[in-house]
Amino acid sequence: MAVPPTVCRPVCLDDFEAIARTKLGQNAWDYYATGANDMQTLHDNREAFSRLRLRPRVLRDVSTVSTKTSLLGRSIASPICIAPSAMQCMADSDGEEATAKAAAAFDTAMVLSTYSTTALEQVIHHSNGHNPYWFQLYLYQNRPVSQELIQRAERAGYQALVLTVDTPVIGRRLADARNKFQLPRPWRLANFPKDLRIVTASERAALLANGITKDTPLIDNKILSNRADAGLTWTECIPWLRSVTGLPIILKGVLTREDAELAVLHGCNGIIVSNHGGRQLDGVLAAIDALPEVVAAVRGQIEVYMDGGIRKGTDVFKALALGAKAVFLGRPVLWGLAYNGEQGVKEMLQILHDELELAMALCGCATIEAITPQYLQQTPELKSRL
Ligand SMILES: Cc1cc2nc3c(=O)[nH]c(=O)nc-3n(C[C@H](O)[C@H](O)[C@H](O)COP(=O)(O)O)c2cc1C
Numbered sequence: 585m586a587v588p589p590t591v592c593r594p595v596c597l598d599d600f601e602a603i604a605r606t607k608l609g610q611n612a613w614d615y616y617a618t619g620a621n622d623m624q625t626l627h628d629n630r631e632a633f634s635r636l637r638l639r640p641r642v643l644r645d646v647s648t649v650s651t652k653t654s655l656l657g658r659s660i661a662s663p664i665c666i667a668p669s670a671m672q673c674m675a676d677s678d679g680e681e682a683t684a685k686a687a688a689a690f691d692t693a694m695v696l697s698t699y700s701t702t703a704l705e706q707v708i709h710h711s712n713g714h715n716p717y718w719f720q721l722y723l724y725q726n727r728p729v730s731q732e733l734i735q736r737a738e739r740a741g742y743q744a745l746v747l748t749v750d751t752p753v754i755g756r757r758l759a760d761a762r763n764k765f766q767l768p769r770p771w772r773l774a775n776f777p778k779d780l781r782i783v784t785a786s787e788r789a790a791l792l793a794n795g796i797t798k799d800t801p802l803i804d805n806k807i808l809s810n811r812a813d814a815g816l817t818w819t820e821c822i823p824w825l826r827s828v829t830g831l832p833i834i835l836k837g838v839l840t841r842e843d844a845e846l847a848v849l850h851g852c853n854g855i856i857v858s859n860h861g862g863r864q865l866d867g868v869l870a871a872i873d874a875l876p877e878v879v880a881a882v883r884g885q886i887e888v889y890m891d892g893g894i895r896k897g898t899d900v901f902k903a904l905a906l907g908a909k910a911v912f913l914g915r916p917v918l919w920g921l922a923y924n925g926e927q928g929v930k931e932m933l934q935i936l937h938d939e940l941e942l943a944m945a946l947c948g949c950a951t952i953e954a955i956t957p958q959y960l961q962q963t964p965e966l967k968s969r970l
């Protein structure tokens with residue numbers, strides 16, 4: 585992982601991480617890099633990819649390799665997309681705007697976090713007129729606040745809502761607790777008013793009575809978890825969403841066949857198989873290990889994507905071979921931003937794209953559609969998951 589100090593031009597995604605480590609302060613680095621509790625799942629997300637072995641075919645014409653694909657019917661240049669990650673301005677002052685420009689330059693999809701440090705209207709402004717922007721949602725007990733956010737996202741032109749379902753409460757991130765993590769000024773959660781108006785007047789009074797103000801550390805004091813609705817259920821939340829929006833609904837954070845079947849049953853339009861980058865329930869299985877059972881459960885009825893631990897072109901290839909329509913990147917985008925803003929994210933995407941093309945050529949796949957489970961060694965462990 586360590587990059588020699590003389591190397592200033594990253595050549596792989598781990599190089600971006602090593603450089604970002606030298607550029608970010610402890611507060612931001614720990615918030616971005618670490619996971620929940622013992623960080624077992626954070627580690628497994630990557631380790632599980634290395635357990636999958638490729639099974640290449642030869643003498644296939646790979647003189648031209650195309651990574652073109654589509655998301656919910658909209659074409660994109662590559663299946664490598666950008667996951668929602670909060671508070672990107674800590675990595676680079678242009679934050680989410682820099683990321684949005686990089687996504688547009690690559691003609692790929694970006695999901696914007698509810699907790700962005702740039703207002704959602706400002707971010708989509710950088711679209712190339714074609715590449716998909718989706719808005720990630722946390723739902724609040726105070727539903728009018730959520731409804732207003734949804735309507736703003738719709739008005740601004742976001743084409744889908746990504747409802748994160750693995751975060752009814754925030755995971756226990758030890759480094760953030762030790763640092764008493766707080767979003768440094770001048771950054772703020774830009775999709776919300778400056779004060780605590782997101783909660784109702786009586787909730788606000790209760791928070792203030794408990795000594796919680798807008799200056800209290802963010803993660804540790806449960807302001808955000810107080811705001812988020814831990815009471816969401818299939819039968820209430822999805823119909824409510826449907827009643828307030830016509831946008832496609834993607835569920836992010838599904839890891840089991842049971843929930844995948846429920847997602848189809850409740851009319852969701854897609855699933856992102858994810859364990860939130862190991863930041864929520866520590867000890868859950870690696871995202872890539874959960875992918876096959878979710879793909880099998882939905883039986884092609886809706887699109888399935890995945891995120892968690894993607895750092896190499898062969899990781900992307902393996903995820904596609906196991907049935908993901910596309911993959912999403914969390915931390916690598918933050919490392920690209922910390923390295924060199926918009927340019928850094930572009931460089932990071934270019935390297936991963938080139939690595940994917942290389943993996944496709946060396947496996948004998950000229951198109952994304954050609955990538956199937958046959959390109960993976962069928963170990964007993966993998967067979968048990970397929
Ligand atoms: C710093 C950080 C902030 C994140 N913020 C959000 C968020 O606001 N909403 C969300 O649904 N997921 C969030 N995630 C999870 C990512 O969307 C994604 O699931 C995860 O980072 C993928 O793993 P990777 O970092 O190994 O690529 C965040 C992840 C990180 C690292």
Ligand SMILES: CCCCC(=O)C(=O)O
Pocket residue numbers: 670699751754803808860863
């Ligand atoms: C404060 C929690 C919201 C951002 C998030 O989802 C994350 O940090 O993983």
